[in-house]
Amino acid sequence: AQTVTQSQPEMSVQEAETVTLSCTYDTSENNYYLFWYKQPPSRQMILVIRQEAYKQQNATENRFSVNFQKAAKSFSLKISDSQLGDTAMYFCAFGNNNDMRFGAGTRLTVKP
Amino acid sequence: KAGVTQTPRYLIKTRGQQVTLSCSPISGHRSVSWYQQTPGQGLQFLFEYFSETQRNKGNFPGRFSGRQFSNSRSEMNVSTLELGDSALYLCASSLVPTAPYEQYFGPGTRLTVT
Numbered sequence: 454a455q456t457v458t459q460s461q462p463e464m465s466v467q468e469a470e471t472v473t474l475s476c477t478y479d480t481s482e483n484n485y486y487l488f489w490y491k492q493p494p495s496r497q498m499i500l501v502i503r504q505e506a507y508k509q510q511n512a513t514e515n516r517f518s519v520n521f522q523k524a525a526k527s528f529s530l531k532i533s534d535s536q537l538g539d540t541a542m543y544f545c546a547f548g549n550n551n552d553m554r555f556g557a558g559t560r561l562t563v564k565p
Numbered sequence: 566k567a568g569v570t571q572t573p574r575y576l577i578k579t580r581g582q583q584v585t586l587s588c589s590p591i592s593g594h595r596s597v598s599w600y601q602q603t604p605g606q607g608l609q610f611l612f613e614y615f616s617e618t619q620r621n622k623g624n625f626p627g628r629f630s631g632r633q634f635s636n637s638r639s640e641m642n643v644s645t646l647e648l649g650d651s652a653l654y655l656c657a658s659s660l661v662p663t664a665p666y667e668q669y670f671g672p673g674t675r676l677t678v679t
Contacts, residue, residue: 490670497568498655498670544608550662551621553598557607 455480455547459556466535467564473520474530474559476545483507487521487528488546490555491539498544504528535563567592569658569671577677583644586674590637590658596620597639598668599631602653611654614639615662643676651678 456479466472478487489501504512504521511519516536520529532539540563545556570589578584590597599611610623614633631641637658643650653675657668 488667497672498657500667503667553610553613553668555600555608555610 455482455485455549455552455554457545457547457554457556459543459545459559461559462557463560463562465562465564466532468535468537470535471531471533472535472561474532474543474545474561476528476530476556478526478528478545478547478554480526480547482549485547485549487519488548489517489519489528489530490544490546491541492544492558493538493541496541501543502530532561537563537565539563569656569669571654571656571671571674573674574672575675575677577679578646579679580646580648582646583642584646584676585640585642586654586656586676588639588641588656588658588671590639590656591669594658594660594669595637596659596662596666597633597637598657598659599639599641600655600657601625602655602673603651608655611641613662620662646678648678651676 458477485506487504490498491501492498502514502517516533518531542558544558547554572587596615598613601609613621617633628644633639653673655673656671659666659668
């Protein structure tokens with residue numbers, strides 16, 4: 454079975470600085486997808502960024518980028534120029550055609 | 566396009582009772598997944614429905630069940646409620662099952678069991 458581990462329950466960062474959230478996963482499959490979801494306080498969960506495992510190039514979405522290390526089964530999220538609105542729970546997720554697994558989440562607080 | 570809607574948003578029930586939660590996916594989405602979110606366990610997968618059939622089921626007791634209707638709307642039912650069932654229940658829809666398609670989440674139903 455696939456597992457997703459987020460080893461940082463809580464993190465904080467100063468506004469305008471950069472922060473990296475860690476995620477590791479375990480799978481025996483070769484084709485899968487990885488996601489980072491954001492859940493702001495009392496708001497709906499939304500997709501931040503997605504990475505296809507067959508692509509070597511790291512995905513980027515504006516201030517959000519990932520460092521995907523397939524051999525190490527690592528998928529970290531980097532947030533540049535952090536904004537107050539980035540304060541949220543961040544969930545790393547693994548998905549394939551049969552399964553979707555989420556990590557326990559990292560609570561990120563952006564401080565003014 | 567309207568997002569995923571879940572009803573009710575908040576619910577208080579007593580131990581031993583049963584509860585039914587509803588989820589309406591985004592128009593055109595045929596896959597609906599349910600998750601239980603608690604502070605201690607994080608997001609745990611309950612089950613997934615596609616074309617009125619359960620495709621996958623998580624590791625939950627048989628008290629948790631669900632179904633999907635021909636219009637893709639889904640319901641989940643929890644019978645004989647226990648205190649530990651208190652959680653935020655999230656529904657997510659996608660065009661077709663799971664990856665690589667993005668799952669769109671609803672606001673959740675917060676269930677409190679007393």
